[in-house]
Amino acid sequence: MKRHNSNTTHPHIVIVGAGFGGLRAARALASAPVRVTLIDRRNYHLFQPLLYQVASAGLTPEEIAYPIRSILRRQRNLTFMLAEVYRVDLKDHQLFTSAGAIPYDYLILAAGSVTNTFGLSSITQHAYGLKDIDEALAIRNHVLSRFELATQQTDPKLRQTMLTFVVVGGGPTGVECAGALAELIRLVLRKDYPDLMLSQARVILLEATDRLLSHLPPDLGQAAQRALRQKGVEVWLGAQVQDYDGQCVKLTDGRALPTQTLIWAAGVQAAELIQNLPVTLGAQKRVRVLPTLQLPGYPRVFVIGDAAYLEDEGGRPLPMMAPVAMQQGEHAARNILHNLQGHPLQPFRYRDLGSMATIGRNQAVAALFGLHLKGWIAWLIWLFVHLMQLVGFRNRLVVLINWAWEYFRYERAARLIYPPPQAHQGIPSTASQPSETPSVASLAAPHIHS
Amino acid sequence: MKRHNSNTTHPHIVIVGAGFGGLRAARALASAPVRVTLIDRRNYHLFQPLLYQVASAGLTPEEIAYPIRSILRRQRNLTFMLAEVYRVDLKDHQLFTSAGAIPYDYLILAAGSVTNTFGLSSITQHAYGLKDIDEALAIRNHVLSRFELATQQTDPKLRQTMLTFVVVGGGPTGVECAGALAELIRLVLRKDYPDLMLSQARVILLEATDRLLSHLPPDLGQAAQRALRQKGVEVWLGAQVQDYDGQCVKLTDGRALPTQTLIWAAGVQAAELIQNLPVTLGAQKRVRVLPTLQLPGYPRVFVIGDAAYLEDEGGRPLPMMAPVAMQQGEHAARNILHNLQGHPLQPFRYRDLGSMATIGRNQAVAALFGLHLKGWIAWLIWLFVHLMQLVGFRNRLVVLINWAWEYFRYERAARLIYPPPQAHQGIPSTASQPSETPSVASLAAPHIHS
Numbered sequence A, B: 001m002k003r004h005n006s007n008t009t010h011p012h013i014v015i016v017g018a019g020f021g022g023l024r025a026a027r028a029l030a031s032a033p034v035r036v037t038l039i040d041r042r043n044y045h046l047f048q049p050l051l052y053q054v055a056s057a058g059l060t061p062e063e064i065a066y067p068i069r070s071i072l073r074r075q076r077n078l079t080f081m082l083a084e085v086y087r088v089d090l091k092d093h094q095l096f097t098s099a100g101a102i103p104y105d106y107l108i109l110a111a112g113s114v115t116n117t118f119g120l121s122s123i124t125q126h127a128y129g130l131k132d133i134d135e136a137l138a139i140r141n142h143v144l145s146r147f148e149l150a151t152q153q154t155d156p157k158l159r160q161t162m163l164t165f166v167v168v169g170g171g172p173t174g175v176e177c178a179g180a181l182a183e184l185i186r187l188v189l190r191k192d193y194p195d196l197m198l199s200q201a202r203v204i205l206l207e208a209t210d211r212l213l214s215h216l217p218p219d220l221g222q223a224a225q226r227a228l229r230q231k232g233v234e235v236w237l238g239a240q241v242q243d244y245d246g247q248c249v250k251l252t253d254g255r256a257l258p259t260q261t262l263i264w265a266a267g268v269q270a271a272e273l274i275q276n277l278p279v280t281l282g283a284q285k286r287v288r289v290l291p292t293l294q295l296p297g298y299p300r301v302f303v304i305g306d307a308a309y310l311e312d313e314g315g316r317p318l319p320m321m322a323p324v325a326m327q328q329g330e331h332a333a334r335n336i337l338h339n340l341q342g343h344p345l346q347p348f349r350y351r352d353l354g355s356m357a358t359i360g361r362n363q364a365v366a367a368l369f370g371l372h373l374k375g376w377i378a379w380l381i382w383l384f385v386h387l388m389q390l391v392g393f394r395n396r397l398v399v400l401i402n403w404a405w406e407y408f409r410y411e412r413a414a415r416l417i418y419p420p421p422q423a424h425q426g427i428p429s430t431a432s433q434p435s436e437t438p439s440v441a442s443l444a445a446p447h448i449h450s
Helices: A019-028 A048-055 A121-126 A133-152 A156-162 A172-192 A218-230 A322-340 A375-389 A393-409 A440-444 B020-028 B047-057 B121-126 B133-152 B156-162 B171-191 B218-230 B322-340 B375-391 B393-409 B440-444
Strands: A012-016 A037-039 A044-046 A063-068 A079-080 A085-089 A094-097 A100-103 A106-109 A111-113 A164-168 A201-204 A233-236 A241-245 A248-251 A256-258 A259-265 A268-270 A298-303 A355-360 A363-368 A371-374 B010-015 B035-040 B044-046 B065-067 B078-082 B084-091 B093-096 B100-103 B107-108 B113-115 B163-170 B201-208 B233-237 B243-245 B248-251 B256-258 B261-264 B269-270 B298-303 B354-358 B361-366 B371-374
Touching: A012 A019, A019 A037, A019 A106, A019 A322, A048 A172, A048 A375, A048 B093, A063 A322, A079 B133, A085 A201, A106 B100, A121 A241, A121 A259, A133 A156, A133 A172, A133 A256, A133 A259, A133 B078, A156 A256, A156 B361, A164 A172, A164 A256, A172 A201, A172 A233, A172 A355, A218 A233, A218 A363, A218 A371, A218 B375, A248 A371, A259 B010, A268 B269, A298 A322, A322 B156, A355 A375, A371 A375, A375 A393, A375 B084, B010 B020, B020 B035, B020 B322, B047 B133, B047 B375, B093 B354, B121 B243, B121 B261, B133 B171, B133 B261, B156 B163, B156 B243, B156 B256, B163 B171, B163 B256, B171 B201, B171 B218, B171 B233, B171 B354, B218 B354, B233 B440, B298 B322, B354 B375, B361 B375, B371 B375
Parallel strands: A012 A037, A012 A106, A037 A079, A106 A298, A164 A201, A164 A259, A201 A233, B010 B035, B010 B107, B035 B078, B107 B298, B163 B201, B163 B261, B201 B233
Antiparallel strands: A044 A063, A085 A094, A094 A100, A111 A268, A241 A248, A248 A256, A355 A363, A363 A371, B044 B065, B084 B093, B093 B100, B113 B269, B243 B248, B248 B256, B354 B361, B361 B371
16 A cells, blocks of 8 residues: 555545445545545456346456456555455444455445345245346356256256246346346347257246336336337236245245246345444345435445435435446545535435336337337437446447347357356355356256255 | 257267367268267367466457357257266267267267376366366466455565466467466556556466477577567476475475466376277377277277377377367368268378467467568467457457457456456366355465465
8 A cells, every 4th residue: 555655644535345336436536635445355346237238148247347446547546455344343443354454534335235035045045146247157157058958858847947037026137137038048049059949938027016117107117018028028027936946936926937047136235244334224224324425423434325225305215226326426525525624514416317227129118307218219228328338448349349249140249158057056145155166967967056 | 959850860970079179070070961969068169279368367258269059050960969978988889978878870089188287286286277268267366366465465575475477388378378477467467556566576487398389490489488588477497397385386406486376388188088098098198099080999989189199290299289180170070971981081191380379469489381480470470360260250359359459558358356266276187176266355365275
């Protein structure tokens, strides 16, 4: 931390997490007379909204992730630290991390969220989450392996179980993931497996409530549902998962669905670090923050993004989405600078620019500036917005090439099974997770989850 | 295997391995009245000559690998099978695989080679091999992690151990890997770690004999050595490794070199499947084949590529290189067709089109058509030849973009540490290999190899 030595009189602002919120906060402090330390347990910033495309073999991890050191290279008052944060010591103003204790003058907690299985331990054990690169790659490997195994399987019942893919959760992630899987199968894998009866392959989207995309106006949710059905996705509404043993998912209404693939996109909750704070937690174990984004009782600690619980003027909780995190990141940084200058802190106000979801080829829904957009035009806007938000010109160019490839050639470049298929370990409850790398031989066992 | 049913009277040719040799053999049989089954334990064809660029964060795995089913999609007489081959039953003409027993009329063994540590178990345990995607990614993760840890390390001696990178083997892989690592550090990471004394970082290439690139004329080996030194690589000739405990490599002459990174590119040997054949093995445990590429005593079994040992007219063993494998693949296929038509088999003759190696930016050596080329012109030829040999237009385009990016921007796109750093398990002796995925915290332990 040599860069700090010259400015040790400057206040030290520590940011935990280099997601959308943490990164914006760091950038907003670039020209301020402060020392910034940004801590993350990964060395890259992940563009999470496109993670489902890694899971469905459309993009590679490198195309939606960017080294944090590259992004912040020119920010001379910032030090990046690759470390795991174990605990926040609010009393003594320090963090305990894998790289030792880090004292802070101001703290911005942008630790994000993890998959929430609502206490269903069978889900935690057997389902696939979709929150990080390794989970996306695990889904890709698993789905592609199901097709390979199905070609070698003579029992039609077991083959059907292999070719049934269930996605849980009718939010943007679930909708986009189900649409992308259906297109992977019907447009791309159809050519790879001419001998397989791909009419056997099913993609089923389970949603516990009576509608999809509940954060969007109802007509858009219905449009998404129609578009999914056109693409071959079966949408089951009012379908609440009770149990999954790796071979069959059981619903609370008694229905059972044999499948070897359950992708859990039904909910998230604040990261473990946040859950362990000695403060009142709100919904999804998020921290209830003051309108200034401060932690109640700890004026020098700010919580932002998925980790923070705050309601808008109408009393609705702010959604756990990238735009909220980004705006809060900038706001927390500004409030810290206000505080340093002796100015009063400002309450956060979310500027809702709209939101959208894509169902696949030529199909998306978007609520933007009061307009409800569907179909091709929404899809073009979705493409443009997501392409432009990617970090780095090279990533944009390569993603554009891959999308064009997919669009015109019905190909997906990342159809590789590597690293060797892992014995699936379920959804990580913490960052640390043991795993095994068996040979391809173990693929042949019908129960890989055992 | 429905495609076979219609032609069950056609002879069944089984090819083991979808590397350069196996793929060429499969293609050469495309229009013949035969049934072809291609078996590989991976679902992709890997362009091995560029694997070191994945290890040095320049390219992504998806850019140098291509799904086998895509490559052979139009070949109607071929079935691909993702399976591990356990054993060849030469007597009863069948293979035992993870997908069951596969009978054959003709067999082409193109199982390739694995890393050879010459019985040094400490190397097998602690060093990194460079033969497959997961090994390349493991090197990438490990090297990038060393820099992250070095920024957190206050003990200068330990920091030096972290920033010393040793490559063993003065063949093309070792030379190219050492050059690429040196450039990664001096051109790219220098910008990522402005606070680290990167003059501390060392890349050392160890070669047991007295020259580099012994398959090329001596003047080119010397040119490569000069180019490596210009790029900051220390070249130690006559340096034979005796032992490595994960922290310090010991040479047979008593020298010791503290390092946390040993990349073993000092030799290969035939794959285990080949070693276990009940036949006479040649150097590197390769199978001594007849000039027709047949296995002595088994006229319907052909062995090609790295798995086969054959000498040229001058009594020199054919090198374990892609061009040999490709030519042998076509030749074995042709000989099978000769045999089916009752024609005599032809002996294999290697057409040596030359060989080359790159040292990095603007530097390569090539022996082509009797010419000895060095420097910039050799580098341009190397770029062109490797780009054109990649499978698929998209891959060529994306690799070209990445190379241009690297050349003009001094950037490497794939500078990501994922999946979470693995507790290194050494060089796999078989395909099956257990591994652990600890949290980033375990990175901080100085002995990750324990």
